[in-house]
Amino acid sequence: MQKLQDIDIRVEAPVDQLAQHGNAVPVLHEILHALRRLGETEESTTIDLRSIPFGPGDEELLLDVLGRGEVAVKLETLGASEIYETAYAGVWIVDHRNTEGERIALQIEITRVPEILLTQLADLTDSISRLENRLRTPDGVASQSNPMSGRRRDG
């Protein structure tokens, strides 16, 4: 059965004519101010786009203006997430999806690296433990040729 997100949503006007609702421009100004703060004080900012009253085309215009930059990361945990730096260094799009592929959060992070990309301490501790166990087990290395098969189930 076709899912809702599979239906191609038709935007009624070309992107360059979608500024009429005017809700993307204030967000872009907010991003500019956040970038300045990041540069001056290292303070990071996150903007949750769910709380913004966007009209048709506003989100498309915003993402079109921000563009795509040099880094794109696919995160596979509890569903797929796409995280990429926009054409403006320090401005990241964090697009979280659930296991059904449905969007559960769309945020703009103005930071050097989004927190979720950093290796978390709990995961680091778990990694040490698992690798230690594997090396301690006779034939532990040889028993599983695919190193990814020993990874915990995340999604």
Add this chain to the structure above:
Amino acid sequence: MADSKTEPKTLGESLRQQGVSRRGFLKFCTATASMMALPPAMVPAIAEALEKARRPSVIWLSFQECTGCTESLTRAHAPTIENLIFDHISLDYHHTLQAAAGEGAEAAREAAMHENHGKYIVVVDGSIPLKDPGFSTIAGISNLDMLKETVAGAAAVIAVGSCAAFGGLPHASPNPTGAVSVSEIIKDKPVVNVSGCPPIPTVITGVLAHFLTFGGLPELDDLGRPKVFYGQSIHDRCYRRPFYDKGLFAETFDDEGARKGWCLYRMGCKGPMTYNACATTKWNQGTSWPVESGHGCLGCSEPNFWDGGGFYNAISIPDGDIARNVGLGAVAGVAVGAAAGMLNRNAKADAVARHETVTVDDLEKTS
């Protein structure tokens, strides 16, 4: 169903046991913060709280209702309902979703009440008939008796949908069943009204998630609704608001204004007097909402919206000088918007008193 013999795991323990990484947990917390309409800066606090959270028992009672609220909830997407039910809450009784029936179902309700006394949540959808208990019964128990009995040991009650929150459609004039809301009966427990016909699914789950996360209820407005979702009017959060401020209105569903997406105020939009999260949270996984689809807000999250006059007639346009009001709106939109909201509330109260009914003429009315 909850296992009463062992101490339930915390959410953090449960997720770790399922192999979810800390990174995955942070993603879950981010989605939860967004769903609860809390600022992203709250994610670390939410993570700390959810790490220690234990699954609350939830008993869901359905009275005079249409199942639309459950239909809405089961289409919630953040997090998925399956996760919500099986991982994050223990839904111990729900007519529509549970497999058990008859005596087995009632035994599950009584067991959940006994085992979680003082700690469980009661969710109610539907209004309660007071005129004759026979209008709506479950297992031979009147809705009134079941509500009182079940709520007696509850920590809090969540009235889901406008029927449970305000009486809704059954309460509409002439109210043949004597329908009342939950809060008209329950006076000794906290009652949260999650109004809407139906409520936005993520608002329902957001309130449950708030209880799961913080072990308490969110701040409420004067109608008992969570302020994070009902704190601002549809009008003030509407993306078409700039057109209102400029005095640009659609007059019919197929005129130039409608095609250009202008304000629907003059077509009966109840946005100025309606408080809900539709304008930002939207529906169908954030795809759209009524105004974005070209239809005015019906005001379904407000008390007595069924009796507020025709959805399409001039109820939302004050009897006074609308042109003057709109002209002022161009220079003082917020103030006039608020004033219009007050005028609309008065007009609505008049309509309720007169009990205006919707006719075909209303539907075809052009201004």
